[in-house]
Amino acid sequence: MPDQVQMVPITVTVNGQRHSLSVEPRMLLVSFLREALGLTGTHIGCDTTYCGACTVLLNGRSVKSCTVFAVQADQGEVRTVEGLAGESSLHPIQQAFLENHGLQCGYCTPGFLMSAVQLLEKNKDPDEKAIRKGIAGNTCRCTGYQNIFKAVRAAAASMRGR
Amino acid sequence: MYPRAFHYHRATSLSEAVSMLTDLGEEARLLAGGQSLIPLMKLRLASPAHLVDLNFIPGLEYVREQGNELRVGALTRHAQIEESAEAARVPIVHDCASGIADIQVRNRGTLGGSLAEADPTGDWAPVLLVLGTEVVCQGPDGERTVKLEDFLVDAFVTTLAPNELVKEVRITQPPKKSGGAYIAAKRSAPVYASASVAVQLAMEDSSVCREAGIALGAVGLTAIRAREAEKVLNGKSVDSRAIEEAAEAAMRAADPQSDMRGSAEYKRVLVRALVKRALEAALRRSRGEPVEVSHLYA
Ligand SMILES: Cc1cc2nc3c(=O)[nH]c(=O)nc-3n(C[C@H](O)[C@H](O)[C@H](O)COP(=O)(O)OP(=O)(O)OC[C@H]3O[C@@H](n4cnc5c(N)ncnc54)[C@H](O)[C@@H]3O)c2cc1C
Ligand code: FES
Numbered sequence A: 001m002p003d004q005v006q007m008v009p010i011t012v013t014v015n016g017q018r019h020s021l022s023v024e025p026r027m028l029l030v031s032f033l034r035e036a037l038g039l040t041g042t043h044i045g046c047d048t049t050y051c052g053a054c055t056v057l058l059n060g061r062s063v064k065s066c067t068v069f070a071v072q073a074d075q076g077e078v079r080t081v082e083g084l085a086g087e088s089s090l091h092p093i094q095q096a097f098l099e100n101h102g103l104q105c106g107y108c109t110p111g112f113l114m115s116a117v118q119l120l121e122k123n124k125d126p127d128e129k130a131i132r133k134g135i136a137g138n139t140c141r142c143t144g145y146q147n148i149f150k151a152v153r154a155a156a157a158s159m160r161g162r
Numbered sequence B: 001m002y003p004r005a006f007h008y009h010r011a012t013s014l015s016e017a018v019s020m021l022t023d024l025g026e027e028a029r030l031l032a033g034g035q036s037l038i039p040l041m042k043l044r045l046a047s048p049a050h051l052v053d054l055n056f057i058p059g060l061e062y063v064r065e066q067g068n069e070l071r072v073g074a075l076t077r078h079a080q081i082e083e084s085a086e087a088a089r090v091p092i093v094h095d096c097a098s099g100i101a102d103i104q105v106r107n108r109g110t111l112g113g114s115l116a117e118a119d120p121t122g123d124w125a126p127v128l129l130v131l132g133t134e135v136v137c138q139g140p141d142g143e144r145t146v147k148l149e150d151f152l153v154d155a156f157v158t159t160l161a162p163n164e165l166v167k168e169v170r171i172t173q174p175p176k177k178s179g180g181a182y183i184a185a186k187r188s189a190p191v192y193a194s195a196s197v198a199v200q201l202a203m204e205d206s207s208v209c210r211e212a213g214i215a216l217g218a219v220g221l222t223a224i225r226a227r228e229a230e231k232v233l234n235g236k237s238v239d240s241r242a243i244e245e246a247a248e249a250a251m252r253a254a255d256p257q258s259d260m261r262g263s264a265e266y267k268r269v270l271v272r273a274l275v276k277r278a279l280e281a282a283l284r285r286s287r288g289e290p291v292e293v294s295h296l297y298a
């Protein structure tokens, strides 16, 4: 067991803003975002890498931030739910979840939004199967997935229309 | 939950990683995608004192064709294999890569880490066994190349020495007129298979099989090669009777345990059903039919 706490300096760009901090190696990316940067939109729902509530984009790819050490994001770019909305308007994916009632309590929602962002950035017109596959790593405990599918489909349509 | 405190070491080359492992001794572990190791550390089922991070080593993420081989760098993520045009030419490899866990896990988890972990329910081992695969390992004395069947020793045990690592995986491309398919039955996406089946058929013509490869996952301590089932097909016409017989033989080769994923009996029956499906898909693919196969969710 290490006798002295090791601190590792890292620089991470989160939602376009650079942060340089020293962290303990065991700090998870999700805790870095929530506790070190105060970005509490990214949630923790499980301890098993199962639920996807903690999903963020790391260098453009969705990851479960409870299963990445913050030191591994060094020199990287992170996008969280806080980075989705513009100054005065919601991101089309947020708007679509709102309009299609893609949530009840909202706890899982940031993770679903980030998975949807990854899906729609890769596939502008996903069919039902691709949508199911794209959000298979996210679990909602409140609602059926029907409105979430609807929301993703609506978001895809509105993003194609832009 | 937080893992126990550890010292973090960032390797910038493979040889540096090997010398770090050598210097730090048995208290050190490699960190690749972290998709097996970090969950274990969070649950304190693993508490290594030192982690050697491979993620900052350049040039270890690739899928390339070389001769009749597909060479995959140890740090290549499942999602990169899923997206690779080279890998897509070996459909069974694509079947596997595209269905592991979920997209978030596939974006991080690596092929090298999966093989090194040697989880009996891992998806790669059965697939790579039916293709003929070698694992290139690097240690303090240089490289050695091991056949996958020799690399996998037991559940969670490989031939890797504590200061050795996986550098590359070399997959033999199947000959023309071949078809393969991989089907894993899972309760939901982010869980491991209850049982899985990999089939690869090299055909003489559209119905007679020259050589069959059949391997089973999650129903033994390592992936199991179903040799008797292969014999049923070798040199024979792959008709519905032969498929039935091969599926029965594969079921007898399975050695499952009852657990939260189902009873041993259920898993045997599942193997029989999966072998039939995978053989039918492999046969159609060998005839050039595009058949979509993916992991099944109960
Ligand atoms: C929710 C969830 C579901 C999953 N479902 C599946 C599934 O259905 N099928 C499946 O196959 N997998 C599944 N996985 C596991 C996933 O595929 C992992 O990515 C994989 O098993 C380990 O790879 P890694 O790169 O993440 O390795 P790590 O977790 O970083 O390492 C695993 C082990 O391998 C060692 N190691 C890593 N790289 C090397 C190397 N190059 N040389 C030597 N040793 C090395 C490490 O020291 C460690 O002991 C799942 C994981 C999660 C979290
Ligand atoms: S909190 Fe990360 S997957 Fe559940």
Ligand code: FES
Pocket: A103, A104, A105, A106, A107, A108, A109, A139, A140, A141, A142, A143
């Ligand atoms: S809306 Fe409550 S967990 Fe999904």
